[in-house]
Every structure is written in structure tokens, then in C-alpha cells.
Amino acid sequence: MRLPHMTAALALSIAATASLHAQETVAITGGTIYPVSGPRIENGTIIMTNGVITAIGSTVAIPAGARRVDATGKWITPGLVATATSLGVVEVGAVRDTRDASARGKDNIASSFRVWDAFNPQSVSLPVARQDGGITTVGVMPRGGLVAGLGAAYDLREGAGAAGMLRKAPVAMVATLDNAESAASGSRAEALARLRTLLGDAREFNLFRSRYDAGAMRGLVAGRADLDAMQLVLKGTIPLVISADRASEILNAVALGKEFGLRVVIAGGAEAWSVAPQLAAAKVPVLTGAMNNIPESFATLGQRQENLGLLRAAGVQVAIVGNGAGGEDGFNVRNLRYEAGNAVAYGMSWDDALRAITLAPAEILGVGDKVGSLAVGKVANVVIWSGDPFEYATQPEHVFVAGAETRVMTRQDQLTQRYRQLPVKY
């Protein structure tokens, strides 16, 4: 008998949370704290002990022996959370040998594909996301096909290795409804039908496992591992993240979720603003950006930068995912905070925008109990910014992941330093 597929994954995630953390006590004092889960704290103090936030507020006693970090005049936020990246599974997009984000699957169904099994903790883009972008947790998601597979969440800890970085796996199943070609379907409707058939077969497989194992069941659309993996979605353990841009496909995804009792999350969601009330009523979150207003395909004709603000105003939970151009899922994941700034320029409140790059994505990934806000008991992922984190002039001055400050020179920093004065001396 085979080891149930998901049990191994979940065991891995449990192991990860118990792994190493910073062994010092740090007190950040004097800054303006934006905890996200509570109101702004002027001249606040945060105490981090053994990698966890142990105190936060305006009147906090500083433990003896704590390392003090003066943040007077600075802005302090939770480490940012990038929901859907290819970090660690795609290094150089054009180099085949470095691409591990997509499975071949069977008939474009790869629900048992665990993208984290190829996660490379040595990727040079990881420190960049952290040091330039103030990002401390990333979702790593598979790409392509009708069902791309399972994603994971990592904390961007330095030197902790893949197991030490892993926050949780799996965190989501990824599928698409809006790209018939990618889904190897002749129509969006066929993609929807194939997804519905897969869910139905997976449900039936689970009801009649012994009959299936005895070879007494009719042919199902996917193999055992893939049907097994779908149970996590059917049980609501993890969300089904469905790429859908056109309003009609978004509504199809919502209906599919209702039909099977799934936790659906819309990714892309170019026209989500136009069906915001339905999304709010169904409690379906949306992952989208604020830097794209181009009708770049017939599925995104209604794409607009006001999308996030309008969705939020309608009560939809949103997480910001870069949708402009220039590698927002990898090399330039660091630009997430500017995406939030643009969301504000197009009608979202500043507080909502910060939530949409911290706690909201953490909750969507199922790790909101550990990261995404500054509160006692949470993992000490903290960023001290020189100013408004959404502004271009602002830099992250101190980045703490699990209480440990990271100050590594990124590969880009090293190149910059090397060529700061010409001619170069190697």
C-alpha cells in the first residue's frame, strides 16, 4: 500500500515550524508601528524573543540584555507576503534547466505535483525579494495546465535551507479556467467541464477507494495520485486557486466552488471588479494587481487599475499580486510594495493596501495565524522602513525573519559594488 500522498507533505510542514529560530532578544523602539491586525502605534516598541513577537505596544518594558534597534522616525510593518511567485522554482526564465514550476501531468492535470520538491533555497532572487522588497513570506505556486498542482509557502530565512524556510505545504491547488490552450481544451467551457469532471471523479474515488484499488471502478479522468491530491481541495483543507480573468469565467469559478463546496480563490481577476458583489457574497478572495489596465487579450478587456479598490469597497478579500510587467513573480517580486502604492493611487485605502500585502495573503495561504501581522505570539517577521513603504524613495532598513536580522549582500548588491567605480578592478 502506498503512503498517502498528502500525509508526507503535511508532516514536512510540521517539521518546518519546529526548526531553528533566532536565539536573541531584540527590542525595536521609537518607530511608528503598523501592526495590520490592530491600529497604528506611535512611538511603539516591539520585543522579539527566540524568533517570536513577545510584546508590542506603546508602553512595553524592554528586557535586560535585549539588543535595541532605534527606529525613531521609521515605519514598521509586518514582513510583506507575496502570494503567488516562482521564487526558488524558476531561476532564469529562458533557461530550461532552471525551470521547475510546471509539471507535464496527464492530460494537463497535475494535481499531485508538489512544486516545493524542487524548491531551491539558494536562488539568488530570494535575498533580493527580502532585502529590496521587505518580503519575508512567499507563496510558491506551480504554473500551467488545467490543474498545475500544489503550492507552498516559505519564509525567506537566510541559511535555513528549504526545510527550515518552509512555512507550510501545501497551501493551495492551482488551476485555470481562462486559458483553454493551457488547459488543453477547445473552449473555456471544456476547461470548466474537465475541471468539474475531475472534481466529481475525485469525490467518487474517495467514496469507493477499495473498489478503485480492486480495479472494479469505471475509468476515471486522472490517476490515483492526482485523485488523492484533490481530496485536500474537496475537504476545504486548501483553497483551489483558479486563474480567471473574464467576468464570465470568474462567475463559473464561483459556481464551481459552490457546487463542490470548495474554497475558491480567483487569481488574475482582470474583470473581477464587475462581479464584485457576487464575489463578496460567495466570500471568494481575489489575487490581482494594480499596474495593469491593458485589454491585452479578449479575456481582460475590462482590466483596470481601480480593480483592487473597487473589490475592497464591495467587501471582497484581496491580496495584491504584481500584474504589470518585468518579472513580478521572480526577479522583481520585490516590487510588490509599489503595486500596493499604485492600488492606493487608484482608490484603495492605504490601510487596505498594506493588509493586501501582509495579513490578507497570509490568511489566503492559511498561514495568517503565524505571519502577516505584528502581534504577540506571531513569528517575528518585521521590517523597519525609512518611510512610507509604498514610496519609491523608501528603503527597507532592517529586515527580520523569525527574529533574525538579515543583511546579506545580494548578487545585485555585489555587482553594484564591483562596478561603482570604473574602470573595474576585478
Place this chain on the structure above:
Amino acid sequence: MAEDDSRAHIRPAPSFAATPPEVELLRQFFVLLCATATAVHAQSSGTTATPARAPIAPGTGAVALPNADPFPSTYRAPAARAVLITNATILTAVGPRIDRGFLLMREGRIVTVGGGAPPAGTDAEVIDANGRYVTPGLIDTHSHLGVYAAPGGEALSDGNEATAPITARVWAEHSVWPQDPQFPRVLAGGVTTIQVLPGSANLVGGRSTVLKVVPSVSVQGMKFPGAKYGLKMACGENPKRVYASRGPSTRMGNVAGYRAGWIAAEAYKRRWDKWLADRSGDPPQRDLEQETLAEVLRGNILVHNHCYRADEMLQMVDVAREFGYHIRSFHHGVEAYKLADVMARDSISGSLWSDWGGFKMEALDGIRANLALVHNAGARAIVHSDDPSGAQRLNQDAAKARAAGAAVGINVPDETLIRWVTLNAAWALDLHDRIGSLEAGKNADVVLWSANPFSVYARADRVWIDGAVRFDRMDPKQQWRTDFELGFVPAPSAITGGRR
């Protein structure tokens, strides 16, 4: 002094007026060839006294000279009331920031810019900026708008004539779809002039075209009157990948390809120069490929060279020297910071992203301080887009790049930074005497911003091109909707919102 765009379409000279003797020779040849085309003959022989050429003379294209203007601009700035912006924070791109300043524009030109009391008793429409920022219209040296139009797909993929490694014969303007819905979006980002280039599949991709971001039935109605053409060249991975099966399939093959192309062009140019000098016998056969390359060698077409790696850019500098042409701008140049000293020495500008990189091997060494390091070395730093989304936020990209410079001790104030998206880009297009800064006599391409344009929260409130309002964020009637958008794309007027 700036030329008058609104009258440029009736100038007798072809677009490229940089080398008058050459132009005069060519005009004489034109007269000769057109002896039977009386209408054309008549206008051509009126050399200086009556510069009254019809904008489109029948038959002109068929007998066009090398360097003639067979698809002349038909752009005309609409008549507009004079505008006086007061109480503005002005970044002129040529001087210090002006606080509580004013700008007067009339008949398509900037009349005065300054601080202190604005002119009184003017008939102009007065706009109180209330401290908001005013800058020149932004300029994007690297656009594919119209040639890779939205909503995309094969039907609108017109940017790469990927059928031969050298296609100097193709002109980007012949691919531009004026109804590309990306145009009005870029305009709303404060961009008033763009260079539309062929793609980078080929060693030589073809001619670029410089457009004003205005609605028009034809591309001719968008063309910047009198702007020089550019030549798109490309290094590295793209050509060798596209032509892997037939060659060039290597970087050494690429360089051999450029050189072979220029050698042929030299011979072509010699044949024509000889014939133009003695005019004996039949003129040589025209060749569109060689005609464009020969014009580069004559200095009439500007070279815009897509190139990522420093070592390849330095090789292109040598190729340019071998054949006696000048590279006006390296485009993308993610490693420009490694040869910024050479770029400064040779007056090669860098049309660069703030932080793209890593997506292919030749882009691996992209760094955010690239623009700042190029600027710091004394070369012209230009924020370009190569992207319809990035083109809407050139100002934001500049701000991002500046911050990376500041992190390594290179501080660029607003009044200098604005050049990265205006005057330096104008120079790359050889239009710096007409656009790119706010100075008396220059074209009134002006943007009024809701806030400091280098803030993430800033948006263009109003955009003027040649003194005419082309975009107003508060007025849906001043928000251009392309033909394509009608019915397909919801009108933005349904929802306002946004900060400040």
C-alpha cells in the same frame, strides 16, 4: 531654435535635414527623375521661395529618393486657446525646480516659464495648479505600441519581420495600428512622444518611427513632423535563437552578419554617391534594404541598438567605428553600468529599465543602480519601457532607479531626474531642440501632475501636446477611446476614484 511642427508638413525638405549638401544633391536628382511628373516637378523646383509642397503628391512615393519622405506626416496640432498655468512646481529639465511658478503656452509653443508673478491681462485660460507639479511631456524611446497592439494575438503581432536576419527594408510605421488601445493609456501616463521600433528578432530589424501619442485614422497623422528615422539593431540571444537553423546561430555569427550588412551598404552608398556626383548614365537600382543602411552611414538615421551585455556593447562600439556610424542609444543595456565610461566618452545614451533582469542569461546581471551609474559616469540615462504597462509609469521607474542610486551615494534631485524621462530621451531621438524641456519656443508638450511625479501616488491630471489638451483625468470627454474600445472595453467614466 525649435522648428514648427504644425508647419513641418509643408516644408520642401525631406525629413533628414542634417546634411544639407547631401539633401541638395538628392533634391536635384529628385527633380531629374520626376521630369515627367509635372506636379512633383513644380513643387520641387521651388526650392526656397515658395515652400508650398502638397502634403501628399501623387506619385511621390513611386519615385521617392533615398532619404525622401514617402509617407509624410499629416499631423497638425489642433487650434487651442492659450493656457497659463500658475502656482505650479515646475521641473523644466533644463534648470532648477521652480516653486510657485507659471507657464504660458500659446499656438503650440511654450511662451514663458518662470517664477514670480505670472503675466497679467492675458487672454489665456488660467489654471491654478495649487502647488501641483508641471513637467515636460514624457518621452519613451522604446515602444512597440501599434506594432504589438492589444488585444494581442497573431493577428496583431506585427513587430518582427522574422524572415531574414537583416530586414533594414521594413519600416515600423507600416505595422502601426492607430486604434491600439494602449495609446490612450500611455498618454494618460503623461507620455507625449514615443519611438516605435521593430522587435529584436533580427540583427537589423528595420526603421523605427517617432509618433505623437494622439488619435488619428492613419499613422501618418501621428508621425512627429521632421523626426529622423531610427534603425533598430539587436545583439545577442534573440537573433541567434530565431535564426538558429539557418544562421546566425552564434554571437560570432551575429557580428559577421552586421559586418556583411554594412559592407554591402558601403558599396551601395558608393555607387549612389558616385552617380549623384556625376549623374552620368542610369542611376543605380534602388534597394530598400541598402537605402536605409546607407542613410545610417550618411548620419541621417539614428542607430538604436538592443544589447544587454557589456562585452557585446563594446563590440558594437567597434563595429560602429569600423563602418563610421554612431550608436545613438543602447537599448535595454542591463549591463550598461559596466561600460558607462565608454558610453559617456562616445556620446552613447542608455535607454534602460529601472530593474528588469534575470529573465535570460544575457539579462542576468541587471541591477537597480544601472541608470544611476550610467548617469553618474556622465552618459545620458534614459528610462525606457519596451512595455505598454511600464510606459505608463516612466516617472515611477525613474524614481525607483534614483532610490537605488541613492543607496550607493549617487543623489539625483528631481530637476535632474526628470531628464531621464524627457530631455535625454529627446536627445536620443535628436529632437532635443523641439521637445523634452520647458523652455520658451519649444513645443508645448506639458504634463500637470497630481503630486510630485516621482511619488507612487502621482497621476497625470492633464496632458497637452503642442498646446492642445489631449488628456484630462477629470473630464471623460478628454479621454481618448480608440475605435477598438467602443463596445468592447467599459468606459472609465463609470468609475472615478483615486487619490488626490
